Amino acid sequence: MIRVKDLTNLQELEHFKLVAGSEGLNKIVSWPFICQELMIENWVKGSELLFFTGIGVEVNEETLINLVEQCFRSHIAGIVVLLNDNYIQAIPDGMINKANQYNIPLFIMPWDIPLIQVTKIIADYIHTFSKDEKMNNEVFKRFIQMSSTSTTDLEEFTTSSQVNHYKYNYFVMIMVENQNDQTYNLANYIAWNHFNTGLFNICDNEICFFIGENFSVNIEQKCQDVINFINLQKNDTKVKLVGISDEITNQQYLRNYYKQAQDALFSAMIRNERIKKFNDTGIRIR
Structure with missing residues (x-):
């Protein structure tokens, strides 16, 4: 970036x-x-x-x-x-x-x-760096597509994707409606300007973000700010639901936290809530 x-x-x-x-x-x-x-x-x-x-x-x-x-x-x-x-x-x-x-x-x-x-x-300066950014997001995409038994941890992931090390990290899964040609640009803007790492992946109507923060934040409020930002755009893309993982540490494999964000998103859907943290779902930690 x-x-x-x-x-x-x-x-x-x-x-x-x-x-x-x-x-x-x-x-x-x-x-x-x-x-x-x-x-x-x-x-x-x-x-x-x-x-x-x-x-x-x-x-x-x-x-x-x-x-x-x-x-x-x-x-x-x-x-x-x-x-x-x-x-x-x-x-x-x-x-x-x-x-x-x-x-x-x-x-x-x-x-x-x-x-x-x-x-x-x-x-020319932007073009040179954009090649590295695309490569980093390809690493992120391959990680998401890995087997559920993947043993990649936080340190290994941030090193392989060349992402800066942040003190606080999360996965956030956002379900959108009216996805269109501008959704990618919108997600890219959010990944850099709101979630800092630039890492995201779009699959059907779901966008997964990897978040990095150097200071403790209210992650739910941060996601609400992103919802407000998206809904204010002239773009037709709108947010339906948001699922948030627990804070990521090296105590579990990274794939588990990604699954937490998915589970939180599903819980938000069945409970008719806009934003759901995994810790509030009642699901046992995997």
């Missing part, structure tokens, strides 16, 4: 200057997007780094504030505004304040740097 802060460390992008939204530097970047109009919501999928020149549009403080609001609704990773004397001479305070409010990194960049060169550097 590539985060906004990773791009700022590239020598080729040393002319980027952050002017707002520093709290959002951990946002995931999926691709660079050159914005050529003020209405962006029909042209983006989420997590893009948006470049705005102001060419061909009427630019004022109100329109720039509106652009930030659209970026927030569309889950844009960050905004880069190109400055020059003919189009946008400076960033107005209203845009800066709105970017800070929504934690959207807002950068300025000199006009005379070739934009095509900058976006190619970013695209």
Whole structure:
């Protein structure tokens, strides 16, 4: 995964200057997007780094504030505004304040740097890392398809899938309805931005996530936040049920925790509950 802060460390992008939204530097970047109009919501999928020149549009403080609001609704990773004397001479305070409010990194960049060169550097950087991400998710998929007698433990799994080691780990199984072509992109966004590890697998109408946290969290509330996020999207995908495993340790084989999330999901179904933790199902630990 590539985060906004990773791009700022590239020598080729040393002319980027952050002017707002520093709290959002951990946002995931999926691709660079050159914005050529003020209405962006029909042209983006989420997590893009948006470049705005102001060419061909009427630019004022109100329109720039509106652009930030659209970026927030569309889950844009960050905004880069190109400055020059003919189009946008400076960033107005209203845009800066709105970017800070929504934690959207807002950068300025000199006009005379070739934009095509900058976006190619970013695209190449993302492409290189995306190969590793796909490989990691293939490892996760193969793990899910393993026999129920698999003896893989947490340490072995995180090493083989090249996932960062987190103090707290869970499996979460989400049953959705109206799965469509955008469900994969939605799951990928959640896996990185909500559940941190980037690992997920979609099978029919179920999405399995591997969650990592460095601090103790209310896992049920975290899943409720994800439900709210999914249901707010323009995408037709909606959450029906969520099953959560116990906190993963090396005391059991990892496959057992995956089965716990499945059992919790089934328990939620028969008890007509939206979210169910395995510990609350009454099922004996396997």
